[in-house]
Amino acid sequence: MGLEVPTTYYELLTAADKVAASGQVQYALGGTYKAGWNLAEEFVNMYMGMGGDFFDGSKPTLNNAMGVRTLEMMRNLTHYMDPEYLVADSTYVQQQFQQGKIAMAVLWATRAAAMDDAKESQVVGKVKMAAAPSPVSGALPASTLWWDGVVLAKNMTDQQADEAFQLLMEGIDREMVTNNNDAAVWLINGYKPGPMAMGAAETAENGALPYPNGIEMGLMHTALGNNVADFLTGKETAEQTLLDIEAEYTTAAKEKGLL
Amino acid sequence: MKHRTFIGFIGPSLFLMALFIAGPLFSVFWQSLHVTQPIYIQVETEVCTPGFLSQKCTTEIQTQPQMGPDGKIITETKFAGFESYRSLLKPELFLKHFSQQEWSELNNINFYKALRFTLTFTLITLPIVLILGLLIALSVNQALQSFRGPIIFISLLPFVITPVIGALSIRWLFVGDGILTTLFEWLLERDISMFAQGWTIEILMLGYRVWHVAPFAFIVFYAGLQTVSRDTLESAIVDGATRWQRLRLVILPHLSPLILFVSIIHLMDSYRVFEEVIGFRSEAHVISLQWLTYDLLIPDDTGNRLISRASASSMLTMIGIILLLIFPLRRSWREHKLLKRG
Numbered sequence: 001m002g003l004e005v006p007t008t009y010y011e012l013l014t015a016a017d018k019v020a021a022s023g024q025v026q027y028a029l030g031g032t033y034k035a036g037w038n039l040a041e042e043f044v045n046m047y048m049g050m051g052g053d054f055f056d057g058s059k060p061t062l063n064n065a066m067g068v069r070t071l072e073m074m075r076n077l078t079h080y081m082d083p084e085y086l087v088a089d090s091t092y093v094q095q096q097f098q099q100g101k102i103a104m105a106v107l108w109a110t111r112a113a114a115m116d117d118a119k120e121s122q123v124v125g126k127v128k129m130a131a132a133p134s135p136v137s138g139a140l141p142a143s144t145l146w147w148d149g150v151v152l153a154k155n156m157t158d159q160q161a162d163e164a165f166q167l168l169m170e171g172i173d174r175e176m177v178t179n180n181n182d183a184a185v186w187l188i189n190g191y192k193p194g195p196m197a198m199g200a201a202e203t204a205e206n207g208a209l210p211y212p213n214g215i216e217m218g219l220m221h222t223a224l225g226n227n228v229a230d231f232l233t234g235k236e237t238a239e240q241t242l243l244d245i246e247a248e249y250t251t252a253a254k255e256k257g258l259l
Numbered sequence: 260m261k262h263r264t265f266i267g268f269i270g271p272s273l274f275l276m277a278l279f280i281a282g283p284l285f286s287v288f289w290q291s292l293h294v295t296q297p298i299y300i301q302v303e304t305e306v307c308t309p310g311f312l313s314q315k316c317t318t319e320i321q322t323q324p325q326m327g328p329d330g331k332i333i334t335e336t337k338f339a340g341f342e343s344y345r346s347l348l349k350p351e352l353f354l355k356h357f358s359q360q361e362w363s364e365l366n367n368i369n370f371y372k373a374l375r376f377t378l379t380f381t382l383i384t385l386p387i388v389l390i391l392g393l394l395i396a397l398s399v400n401q402a403l404q405s406f407r408g409p410i411i412f413i414s415l416l417p418f419v420i421t422p423v424i425g426a427l428s429i430r431w432l433f434v435g436d437g438i439l440t441t442l443f444e445w446l447l448e449r450d451i452s453m454f455a456q457g458w459t460i461e462i463l464m465l466g467y468r469v470w471h472v473a474p475f476a477f478i479v480f481y482a483g484l485q486t487v488s489r490d491t492l493e494s495a496i497v498d499g500a501t502r503w504q505r506l507r508l509v510i511l512p513h514l515s516p517l518i519l520f521v522s523i524i525h526l527m528d529s530y531r532v533f534e535e536v537i538g539f540r541s542e543a544h545v546i547s548l549q550w551l552t553y554d555l556l557i558p559d560d561t562g563n564r565l566i567s568r569a570s571a572s573s574m575l576t577m578i579g580i581i582l583l584l585i586f587p588l589r590r591s592w593r594e595h596k597l598l599k600r601g
Contacts, residue, residue: 218561257296
């Protein structure tokens, strides 16, 4: 259709509009909007992309214009999605892609390899990963970086720790990466970023922030996951939703002794 | 029976009941009145992105729980009174919205949202389960002897399926372009999204629960039907009673203790509705009281769990079940006394 790869969400919406009008796929967009953790993660991505702050110390600060714009952008996106977006998790969106039902989605980079798996995908070679768009031109990408690491418990004996460490090193060595190069976006020497990983690389290059993990954020994530849907389904205004999120966070933070 | 023998028989089960029912119950009640909090310190930490092409590091102030010399988090437990109950029930907001009849605002408070669904779910499924169970029992009782075994086996199958698995299968049948949704779309010639709004999900939940529990009511009623006195039935026929009169005046009175039993079990079970919420992923539209407890109890990414409020929530669920059971239990007690008097 000659569409450019969107770099902002405004461009993404324009592109989605054209795709929807063309009628070539069932839904122009997919999204991991399952109520709860997934939905909260999408809010965090967008809000961080706008440069919003969640906290002042331990006090919530998301009831602001950026919070409202984040919610409104999310609702605009849902107009192009399968109406059952509130039950869609990563696997559901991945399957929508594989079955050719959606044209675009913001999805974990680790899900990319499945698109080219001929055993389960009908769209082999047709899906490409690009960098996560920004909410507006010049802002940060609407994405947060996540990665897996390994931790050894402090109370192990030295011998146990040695053995565990050797086992881990054996498990994540160069040979393992070469054999499974496309199974994930590895942060290990010897990994060659394939075409599917370039999106994640560019997103990181464009300045995406790591997920702001912390005790407060855990509580905030839960509060987001329980309340954002009320705005998307039209039960509440954006302002009321943000007030509810802050109220739920505050109650939880008081119980945890943070406030 | 001698007093000692009586104690000897009843003792072990009393002990186990104290250990596994009274003990945990008391512990939950105690936890609902107390809060346990870590002691926090502000730590300046360096946060780095992974070394993917290039690495960026920033320093920020993080709140972290303080560790003791043994490596365990230092916590303090305080008496909080009914604070956890208050933050669940929000009595001021409840009174304000209730007196002004602002139902949607009331529905915005998680506890009342969950209570609304839990109660309607319980009270709507109860009569359907009873009537459907009775109907199946009556028709199996009419069926030819040789057919009864297979029919009973097949009708019991839904009851055997693990509830979460059953709920998941129903979701897979209906979600997106599931087989049944596609079938209905083809029949009705319109687009259907069962999981896009609350009421369709609720209908699926009700249907699923009835499908799952009706076999239990059926098998209990069927057993009861085997003990209906043939003499009474035959004399009723001789007296010219119609089929409906026989059902109303002979069979139903005979089954009434069983109906009460099935009702009590069903009220207790469905007030704890949970599997449907998880299986159907309905959190955005419909939540139940048991799910509320679960949501407070489950640790988030940083390991926070709101144990005090979860305990309060499960105490409230238990109180709700007791309130619901008062009516059938009082009835059963009165019948018991009548029988004793003769």
